[in-house]
Amino acid sequence: MATQLSASALKVADRLTVLVADDNPADRMILGRLVERLGHQVYLAENGQVAVEQFSERRPDIVLLDALMPVMDGFEAARLIKQQAGEDLVPIIFLTSLTETDALVQCLEAGGDDFLTKPYNPVILDAKISAFRRMREMHQTLQAQRDVIAAQHASLLQDQEVAKIIFDRVAHSGALSHSSLRYLQSPYAMFNGDILLAANRPSGEMHLLLGDFTGHGLSAAIGAMPLAEVFYAMTAKGFALRDILFELNDKLATILPVGVFCCAVLIEVNPDKGLVEIWNGGLPDVMILGPSAELMRSVASTNLPLGVANRQRFNPQPEVMVMRPGERLLCWTDGVIESRNQAGELFGEAGVHEVLDAYLGHPGRIFDGLLGALERFHGSPEDDVSLLQVVMPERSERIPSPRATAPPSRPQDWCLSYTYRAASIREQNPLPFLLSRLLEIPGLRPQAGALFTVLSELYSNALEHGLLRLDSAWKQDSDGFALYYQERGERLRSLVDGWIRITLNHLPTPDGGMLQIECEDSGNGFAPDRACADYAGRGLALVAALAQEVEVKGASSTVRVVFSW
Amino acid sequence: MSIQATLSADSQVLTISVKGRFDFGAHQDFRNAYERSGLTPQEYVVDLHDTDYIDSSALGMLLLLRDHAGGDSAQISIVHCNPDVRKVLSISNFEQLFSIK
Numbered sequence: 001m002a003t004q005l006s007a008s009a010l011k012v013a014d015r016l017t018v019l020v021a022d023d024n025p026a027d028r029m030i031l032g033r034l035v036e037r038l039g040h041q042v043y044l045a046e047n048g049q050v051a052v053e054q055f056s057e058r059r060p061d062i063v064l065l066d067a068l069m070p071v072m073d074g075f076e077a078a079r080l081i082k083q084q085a086g087e088d089l090v091p092i093i094f095l096t097s098l099t100e101t102d103a104l105v106q107c108l109e110a111g112g113d114d115f116l117t118k119p120y121n122p123v124i125l126d127a128k129i130s131a132f133r134r135m136r137e138m139h140q141t142l143q144a145q146r147d148v149i150a151a152q153h154a155s156l157l158q159d160q161e162v163a164k165i166i167f168d169r170v171a172h173s174g175a176l177s178h179s180s181l182r183y184l185q186s187p188y189a190m191f192n193g194d195i196l197l198a199a200n201r202p203s204g205e206m207h208l209l210l211g212d213f214t215g216h217g218l219s220a221a222i223g224a225m226p227l228a229e230v231f232y233a234m235t236a237k238g239f240a241l242r243d244i245l246f247e248l249n250d251k252l253a254t255i256l257p258v259g260v261f262c263c264a265v266l267i268e269v270n271p272d273k274g275l276v277e278i279w280n281g282g283l284p285d286v287m288i289l290g291p292s293a294e295l296m297r298s299v300a301s302t303n304l305p306l307g308v309a310n311r312q313r314f315n316p317q318p319e320v321m322v323m324r325p326g327e328r329l330l331c332w333t334d335g336v337i338e339s340r341n342q343a344g345e346l347f348g349e350a351g352v353h354e355v356l357d358a359y360l361g362h363p364g365r366i367f368d369g370l371l372g373a374l375e376r377f378h379g380s381p382e383d384d385v386s387l388l389q390v391v392m393p394e395r396s397e398r399i400p401s402p403r404a405t406a407p408p409s410r411p412q413d414w415c416l417s418y419t420y421r422a423a424s425i426r427e428q429n430p431l432p433f434l435l436s437r438l439l440e441i442p443g444l445r446p447q448a449g450a451l452f453t454v455l456s457e458l459y460s461n462a463l464e465h466g467l468l469r470l471d472s473a474w475k476q477d478s479d480g481f482a483l484y485y486q487e488r489g490e491r492l493r494s495l496v497d498g499w500i501r502i503t504l505n506h507l508p509t510p511d512g513g514m515l516q517i518e519c520e521d522s523g524n525g526f527a528p529d530r531a532c533a534d535y536a537g538r539g540l541a542l543v544a545a546l547a548q549e550v551e552v553k554g555a556s557s558t559v560r561v562v563f564s565w
Numbered sequence: 566m567s568i569q570a571t572l573s574a575d576s577q578v579l580t581i582s583v584k585g586r587f588d589f590g591a592h593q594d595f596r597n598a599y600e601r602s603g604l605t606p607q608e609y610v611v612d613l614h615d616t617d618y619i620d621s622s623a624l625g626m627l628l629l630l631r632d633h634a635g636g637d638s639a640q641i642s643i644v645h646c647n648p649d650v651r652k653v654l655s656i657s658n659f660e661q662l663f664s665i666k
Binding site for chain 2: 212214258259260261263281282283284300301302303304305308309310313334338
């Protein structure tokens with residue numbers, strides 16, 4: 001024999017276990033010895049049934065199987081062995097003296113991978129065993145990689161499940177169950193990067209945030225966390241929309257990588273005054289519909305999305321406008337406009353306007369109408385849509401909250417006075433700070449809402465009429481209203497002189513306490529009785545309804561309010 | 566989608582043209598277009614003449630380019646937008662950050 005084959009020629013790792021099944025003892029022995037001399041370990045079987053038993057017991061790497069055997073032939077044995085092997089690749093080589101094409105095809109159909117014809121040629125036998133060893137190794141590598149990928153994928157999905165639970169709790173929470181709201185958020189993949197938040201200020205206004213992060217999944221969810229945290233915390237402390245916007249933009253610009261940002265609409269709904277404030281940065285137009293669902297106004301995006309602009313460039317000034325009870329506001333993320341049907345056509349703004357036209361006179365059905373139209377257009381429920389509807393609630397004529405039973409407090413007897421000068425007034429809102437001082441008095445906590453309203457009305461009066469010299473008479477109609485708030489922003493930015501002093505004087509009484517709030521400004525005073533138009537002059541009336549005593553002194557540049565419990 | 570970058574003869578202006586959909590699929594190519602080593606153009610032009618769709622991830626990519634080109638001091642113009650593309654850019658008020666022609 002030209003080729004020298006011996007056991008020592010093989011590395012241990014290359015040694016295989018080989019099952020040889022042949023009913024002819026001489027053939028079996030010859031082949032067994034041949035394989036052994038190639039360096040492999042051999043198990044022998046004299047028929048198909050023994051071969052199957054040997055296979056279950058020994059799990060050999062390769063099976064050499066005679067086709068025609070008593071008890072069980074090679075075809076049946078091959079089927080059973082392949083069955084047992086399952087996902088593992090166990091090459092079966094049929095040993096045959098058959099030469100008819102049909103018989104050879106039958107071998108392959110039974111699960112055989114190759115044939116070896118008698119008499120055996122050791123060089124070919126070695127080559128075939130080596131070829132199948134390589135195939136086995138490849139198969140094992142593939143299986144191992146597949147298992148690693150599957151395990152990682154499973155763990156990723158699990159992480160996403162957990163993250164989604166957290167995201168859902170953060171992103172769709174707060175005061176969303178309020179009766180004036182309707183919304184739809186459909187799940188897309190794991191998360192869609194859309195976020196909808198609602199919360200109430202202590203003074204009763206509702207803040208809403210509808211946002212859409214670039215990207216999907218974890219990166220979007222991560223941005224949602226700080227966004228929600230800042231939004232809830234600042235709203236609960238009584239901050240105004242512009243303060244919250246400023247902080248949100250700053251926070252996102254700091255933590256998000258360049259290229260990730262949040263298109264958002266922020267809304268403040270103030271039923272007491274019949275006002276909404278709307279800030280749109282990167283979302284489609286916000287629509288305001290009248291009592292018969294006619295389109296009254298739309299608020300287009302005039303700002304960069306949150307997290308893009310630096311402090312200097314960012315404009316946190318919302319648009320302020322009148323909204324009467326029963327009027328409704330609709331807004332959505334771009335999933336609505338960019339929804340495409342099977343033919344690839346866009347739903348577009350035209351689609352939205354068609355729906356609005358169709359439901360003219362039926363304002364209560366707009367929301368469902370829009371959902372239905374999207375579903376019909378798309379052919380299935382749309383999966384990347386966030387939609388929000390706010391109906392302006394009836395003005396809640398607020399009465400002083402009933403004497404809530406407060407925990408007994410130690411008598412407190414103090415007075416503090418803060419003077420805010422022009423630079424502070426331009427940049428800051430002092431109210432959350434003052435309110436938090438007041439809420440340290442246990443007896444006042446149940447009345448936080450009323451207190452905050454009183455403080456903010458007094459402060460706005462002093463600022464808008466005293467310092468900025470704005471005339472409430474402008475607020476006769478919607479246009480005047482817009483002008484008023486535009487002018488307010490401009491005058492505030494250019495304020496260089498003036499001050500507002502707020503004095504809180506707290507006195508214990510036998511049953512509880514008394515708080516005097518005095519608000520004084522450097523202006524020439526304002527005429528509290530004059531403006532009684534629909535939207536104006538409600539400030540002091542509101543204060544009067546909430547406090548026990550209101551006194552306007554010194555040509556009305558000082559207002560003193562008494563609050564007792 | 567295909568992206569092509571051409572440098573002007575004096576190496577001062579890099580023009581990046583985007584064909585077809587400008588969305589997340591373009592991310593790597595768009596980045597390669599301006600990150601190739603040795604390029605220091607004074608000015609960038611993003612030509613969207615043959616762009617038929619743009620999504621928010623493309624907006625993100627434009628911001629990355631702006632950052633790469635020096636942030637507030639970057640000189641980037643976005644040219645030849647069709648009305649749909651223009652609309653997406655203006656909803657996000659990108660004219661405050663880029664010169665859109």
